[in-house]
Amino acid sequence: MPTATANALTFTLHPTDTPTAEAERAAILAQGGFGTAFTDHMVTIDWREGKGWHDAQVRKRAPFQLDPAAAVLHYAQEIFEGLKAYRGADGSITLFRPDQNAKRFNASATRMAMPTLPEHVFVEAIEALVRVDRDWVPGGDGSLYLRPFMFAAEPFLGVRPAHHFIFSVIASPVGNYFKSGPKPVKVWVSREYTRAAKGGTGAAKCGGNYAASLVAQAQAYENGCEQVIFLDAAEHRWIEELGGMNIFFVRKDGSLFTTPLGTILPGITRASLIELARDKGIQVEERRYAFDEWQADVARGEVTEAFACGTAAVVAAIGEVQFDGGSFTIGNGETGPVTQALRQELTALQRNQLPDTRGWVHKIA
Ligand SMILES: *Cc1c(COP(=O)(O)O)cnc(C)c1O
Secondary structure (H helix, E strand, O other): OOOEEEEEEEEEEOOOOOOHHHHHHHHHHHHOOOOOOOOOOEEEEEEEEEOOOEEEEEEEEOOOOOOEEEHHHHHOEEEEOOEEEEOOOOEEEEEEOOOHHHHHHHHHHHHOOOOOHHHHHHHHHHHHHHOOOOOOOOOOOOOOEEEEEEEEOOOOOOOOOOEEEEEEEEEEOOOOOOOOOOEEEEEEEEEOOOOOOOOOOOOOEEEEEEEEEHHHHHHHHHHOEEEEEEEEEOOOEEEEEEEEOOEEEOOOOOOOOOOOOOOOOOOOHHHHHHHHHOOOOOOOEEEOOOOOHHHHHHHHHEEEEEEEEEEOOOOEEEEEEEEOOEEOOOOOOOOHHHHHHHHHHHHHHHHOOOOOOOOEEEOOO
């Protein structure tokens, strides 16, 4: 049953014959949480050397059948994306800047020697999944987190780019990313482990970056923190970003600055906040910032707020900073006014509650 055509690629819909019962779904949606519950369907598209993209399906969510020699299990040729579908007060469902996720997905694919996917196919795959699972998009503060990803499925132990890839999209209804809700987060600055080096994969959204960050994340938990801040690999001095979020700082004059692109992941939330702030007349600088400068600036009251940002948590104030040898509190440890205002405005834009003057809101029919 063809549902949509994209060039030569036709999405075939095979609806599940065992959909989740309405009462059970309602209970799951009421739970909130992040990334533990999943919808009934998934998208899969295959790519093979010589054949290109083919066999696009929207089908019952089910385990993959993978050969034990599948290249992803050995050499981690894998990339992913993350974005959300929101339900408006009128019941309409929207995405926020999915074209930017499509572009970044292809940038990641290129870095990881994987095939690129036409941007419109990427967006269409997401739309197709949201349409079939539209009852899973929570109202209120919730959203449907969408996870497009691609991995090397070829059974082959030699080291080279694979000849068979699977692109897939799954979806998970979510509440708040941090268990503590929109309270300020405590962060652990890792002076031992780094996330990315020049020439490495820091700017690609690949699973390997996360694998490499987990030991530092475990140390953060041991120290009572929720997130890690990574410093640069060369000098262990310059602030880069968190394990899965970019970072902004607020000066006492209300101006903002953030760390420059290069080895960090180019966040769509980061880019949107820069544009939003500049449109409001707030000065935003992209500059290198040393960890010891940050400490000194907080101590003398020059830097009054800091926040992490990304699709999952949107904007989360950083309340306390811990590291091997000490800790400090930002402002009074609460969410500051600039962070709060940006969070509110971006959230309202993402949820289509403000006029969309920039063409950022993508409606799903
Ligand atoms: C995904 C991600 C971000 C945030 O990107 P958004 O597009 O804003 O969601 C930041 N840093 C890392 C390491 C990430 O993986």
